[in-house]
Amino acid sequence: MRTFATRTGVRLPLLGQGTWEMGAADRASEVAALRLGFDLGLVLVDTAEMYAHGGAEEVVGAAIQGRREEVFLVSKVLPGNASRLGTIAAAERSLRRLKTDCIDLYLLHWAGPHPLRATLEAFQQLREQGKIRDYGVSNFDVDEMVAAEESPHGSGVCANQVFYNLGRRGIERRLMPWCIDRGIAIMAYSPLEQGRLRETKSLRRVAARHGVTPAQVALAWTLRVDGVVTLVKAARAEHVRENAAAADIALSADDLAELDAEFPRPQRDVPLDTL
Numbered sequence: 001m002r003t004f005a006t007r008t009g010v011r012l013p014l015l016g017q018g019t020w021e022m023g024a025a026d027r028a029s030e031v032a033a034l035r036l037g038f039d040l041g042l043v044l045v046d047t048a049e050m051y052a053h054g055g056a057e058e059v060v061g062a063a064i065q066g067r068r069e070e071v072f073l074v075s076k077v078l079p080g081n082a083s084r085l086g087t088i089a090a091a092e093r094s095l096r097r098l099k100t101d102c103i104d105l106y107l108l109h110w111a112g113p114h115p116l117r118a119t120l121e122a123f124q125q126l127r128e129q130g131k132i133r134d135y136g137v138s139n140f141d142v143d144e145m146v147a148a149e150e151s152p153h154g155s156g157v158c159a160n161q162v163f164y165n166l167g168r169r170g171i172e173r174r175l176m177p178w179c180i181d182r183g184i185a186i187m188a189y190s191p192l193e194q195g196r197l198r199e200t201k202s203l204r205r206v207a208a209r210h211g212v213t214p215a216q217v218a219l220a221w222t223l224r225v226d227g228v229v230t231l232v233k234a235a236r237a238e239h240v241r242e243n244a245a246a247a248d249i250a251l252s253a254d255d256l257a258e259l260d261a262e263f264p265r266p267q268r269d270v271p272l273d274t275l
């Protein structure tokens with residue numbers, strides 16, 4: 001799996017597994033799906049205390065048993081918990097659910113009521129205690145990234161997780177270059193628009209040329225940028241297999257031009273898309 005080296009020195013695999021909506025229903029098959037993904041090289045797994053009120057972290061905790069060393073673990077603190085002491089308590093609860101002693105990358109889920117400097121101070125303390133290795137943010141637009149950069153410990157922010165797919169290209173104008181030029185990874189969530197990405201003519205044509213599915217083309221498209229980590233959630237084994245194989249699809253200049261024509265980049269700056 002290709003990786004992106006952030007400014008803090010961590011190497012992030014460019015394709016990883018999401019867990020939103022896991023932890024509520026069929027946990028055994030979700031654990032199996034995540035483990036199949038690890039077998040196929042999708043070793044980065046993204047979760048959050050928010051997902052199923054901790055249920056998704058429990059699923060991840062079960063999936064990584066006996067395999068912790070293979071896996072790159074990402075979780076997130078809810079903004080309402082992200083005071084200095086609240087962040088530390090939230091991380092400790094997450095570690096218990098994840099059944100591990102360290103989270104590789106810990107993110108603030110979105111900007112909330114607590115001052116960012118308090119969250120960053122907690123992140124720094126958690127890092128010194130060995131409870132997290134790296135930290136970052138999520139759903140931050142450029143102005144919020146600038147404010148983070150100017151905060152104490154802001155230079156430790158190594159990732160910003162945002163909504164990005166063929167139909168959500170606003171970040172290409174400013175946020176994506178701003179982050180990647182500084183060695184801050186963009187982590188693209190909902191690359192399939194939560195399974196609702198339209199199977200348009202261009203997606204179908206490009207997919208047919210490569211002998212793959214439109215969903216795989218959509219993943220290959222976000223994977224085309226070094227510095228963008230693609231997070232895709234799949235509970236079904238056939239989806240996990242397709243997604244892992246998408247890492248090997250190289251889109252040509254003609255493929256990209258055809259997709260651009262149907263999914264144009266915005267002509268002017270637009271606010272950050274969020275779910």
Ligand SMILES: NC(=O)c1ccc[n+]([C@@H]2O[C@H](COP(=O)([O-])OP(=O)(O)OC[C@H]3O[C@@H](n4cnc5c(N)ncnc54)[C@H](OP(=O)(O)O)[C@@H]3O)[C@@H](O)[C@H]2O)c1
Pocket residue numbers: 017018019020021046047109138139161162188189190191192193194195196213215216231232233234235236237238239240242243275
């Ligand atoms: N930071 C944030 O605010 C934020 C927000 C949203 C998401 N995220 C993270 O990003 C991850 C990915 O985003 P997401 O879950 O919102 O949406 P997504 O990955 O775009 O879409 C997931 C949906 O697509 C289906 N799917 C997966 N692979 C497929 C394939 N090869 N062909 C057809 N359908 C396929 C899945 O079905 P099955 O499950 O049935 O296989 C599921 O219904 C999340 O799980 C979460 O970890 C973060």
